[in-house]
Amino acid sequence: MSLPPKKHLMTDGDSSSSKKKGKYQDAGDPGGYLGFESALANPPHMSSLKIDGDLSSSKQKNDEDRSLSLPANISMKSTPGLRVFKPIIPDIPKPDxxxxxxxxxxxxxxxxxxxxxxxxxxxxxxxxxxxxxxxxxxxxxxxxxxxxxxxxxxxxxxxxxxxxxxxxxxxxxxxxxxxxxxxxxxxxxxxxxxxxxxxxxxxxxxxxxxxxxxxxxxxxxxxxxxxxxLLSINLDLIRDQRLGKAVDTTQLKNLWVLLHGPWFYKSRFFEKPFMDCAVEFYSAESLQFKEQSDIPQYLKHVEQMLRKEKENCRHFYFFSGFKKSLMEAVERILLRDHVSVILEKGFVKFMDERSHDDLSRMYRLFSKMDLLGQLNDALNSYILQTGQKMLKEDSSLAELKKSIDKICHTCFSEDALLEKTAKQCFKDLGLPREESETESLQIKRIRFDLLGRLHYV
Known part of the structure; x- marks a missing residue:
């Protein structure tokens, strides 16, 4: 029993393909494939193509269908042989x-x-x-x-x-x-x-x-x-600490750590009471020690108090904000205001007694406070007065010069200004200038050369 032949239902696509197929099909090529390949390899010019009405209308219909199927935000620009899709990005408003x-x-x-x-x-x-x-x-x-x-x-x-x-x-x-x-x-x-x-x-x-x-x-x-x-409590604690009393410095540090900040220094509400307290304390200390102790003890006390204040500036950082003004005030009260008295009563005594420790301490304090000019004047006056006195007594200046040279070397750290002043003073007193080792070696060398030349002559 034989099956009935299958019926082929032709669709629009098949009909159009059949039309295209028939266009390139000839008697020698039943399938039409050779002509189709030749047409693809050598496409004819658009003007030479003869397009019938059915094909033109079908192409126009397909283009319309494609344009309708595109999204609304995409436009298609038709050019011969090229299709460009240009996306349209909507403007999103910026948030307020x-x-x-x-x-x-x-x-x-x-x-x-x-x-x-x-x-x-x-x-x-x-x-x-x-x-x-x-x-x-x-x-x-x-x-x-x-x-x-x-x-x-x-x-x-x-x-x-x-x-x-x-x-x-x-x-x-x-x-x-x-x-x-x-x-x-x-x-x-x-x-x-x-x-x-x-x-x-x-x-x-x-x-x-x-x-x-x-x-x-x-x-x-x-x-x-x-x-x-708060100010009253802290100033009392600082005063007791300066007097050497037992003070809970931990509580003091913790409190000022909490208060530390730019506003603390900008407001300057603590600076004036703090400085007034320091000036009052050291003025009383200076007056008391000058009345109850001699110059050597006073200089020791000054050196000790300056060292304590520097330690406070290092350990209590709220001191560091006023370090410069604080140290200037302490130095002025303890030493600068009393330089003339200290030199008048202490320097001559130290030089006569050859007190090297006290002279070294005086030089350290004066050099830190830029007071070497006053110390230089005192040295100049001492050498001239002592030297003139020794000349009247027909004493030798050699021992005095030897002593002064040793003081300049050990106590004054070979300060150039003080050494120059000492040499000039002895020159003014008429003491022959001693040759240095370098100068003596040079003179010996010159003499040796002269003797050698005379020998050959």
Whole structure:
């Protein structure tokens, strides 16, 4: 039993392909493949092609179908043999920084209140963090947000410091720990705030944490009652420490570590009381020691007090902010104001007694304070007066010169100015100048050369 032949249903594509196939098919090529390949290899000119109405209408219809199927944002530019698709990118409006700023501050302000008042947490940290991060997309809005944060924090730190005014009558051992605890508590809360306030950016060169830390000394300076109490306690501790009394320097250091910051030095609220206290203390010390001790003991005391002040400037870094003005005041009070008396009563005595230790100490102090000019004048006067006295007594100046040379070498560190003055003084006294070793060797060499020449002659 034979099956019926299959019926082939022709579609539009088949009909068009059959038309194309028939166009290149001839009697010698039943399949039409040779003619089709030849046409592909050597395409005819567009003007020489004869396109019938059916083919032209079909092509136009296909082009219309393709153009309708393209997306709305893509246009097709038709050129002979080339199709270019040009995407059209829509303009996306830039976000308004003020919107992000308002959103971040709306979420962050209640969180600040919760943190500083120790209330139960009712906010989402990640939500606030992302909102603040978006506000920093614009630097101006981010800096504005940080300023709003600091202004809000100032409200709470000011209230905390004002609460200390009721404890100003307490003993210093109780009052100082209260201030320290208040400052540490503020720093802890500030750290919690920074953890949700996106501290990655800075205002100028300072982060939110750096800016917040400056708030405590700033408002402490503004609270006059608490500030004056704190100053009084610290000045008393510094005075006792200078007198050599037992002082808890750890508590003093910890307190000033908390107060350290640019505002502390810019406000200068501590500098004047501190300097007044130093001037008062050292003026009393200077007067007392001059009346109760001789010049050698006084110079020892001056050297010791200067060394202590330098150590304080190194260990207590709040001293270092006033180091230059402090050391100038101490040097002036202890030594500069009394140079003439010290030289009149002490220098001649030291030179007559050949007191090398005291002369060395005097030279060290005078050289550090740029007072060698006065010491040089005193040496010049001493050599001339002593030398003239010895000449009247028909004594030899050689011993005096030997003694002066030794003092210049051991006590005055071979200072060029003082050595030159000593040589000139002995020259004025008529003492023949001694030849140095170098000069004597040169003279011997010249004499030897002359003798050799005379021998050959």
């Amino acid at each position: 920084p003020k919107i992000y700023l308002d959103d971040a501050w709306t979420k962050l302000k209640p969180a600040i209140r919760t943190i500083f008042l120790d209330e139960a947490q009712d906010f989402h940290c990640s939500e606030i963090f992302n909102a603040v991060r978006k506000a920093w997309w614009s630097k101006s809005s981010g800096e504005t947000l940080y300023k709003l944060i600091l202004e809000e924090c100032e409200i709470y730190i000011s209230a905390a410091i004002q609460s200390l005014e009721s404890h100003c009558d307490d003993d210093p051992s109780v009052f100082l720990p209260r201030i320290e605890n208040c400052c540490l508590e503020f720093r802890r809360k500030l750290q919690d705030l920074c953890s949700i306030a996106y501290e990655g950016h800075t205002v100028g060169l300072k982060s939110l944490s750096d800016l917040g830390i400056e708030l405590f000394p700033k408002h402490l300076c503004l609270a006059s009652k608490v500030r004056d109490k």
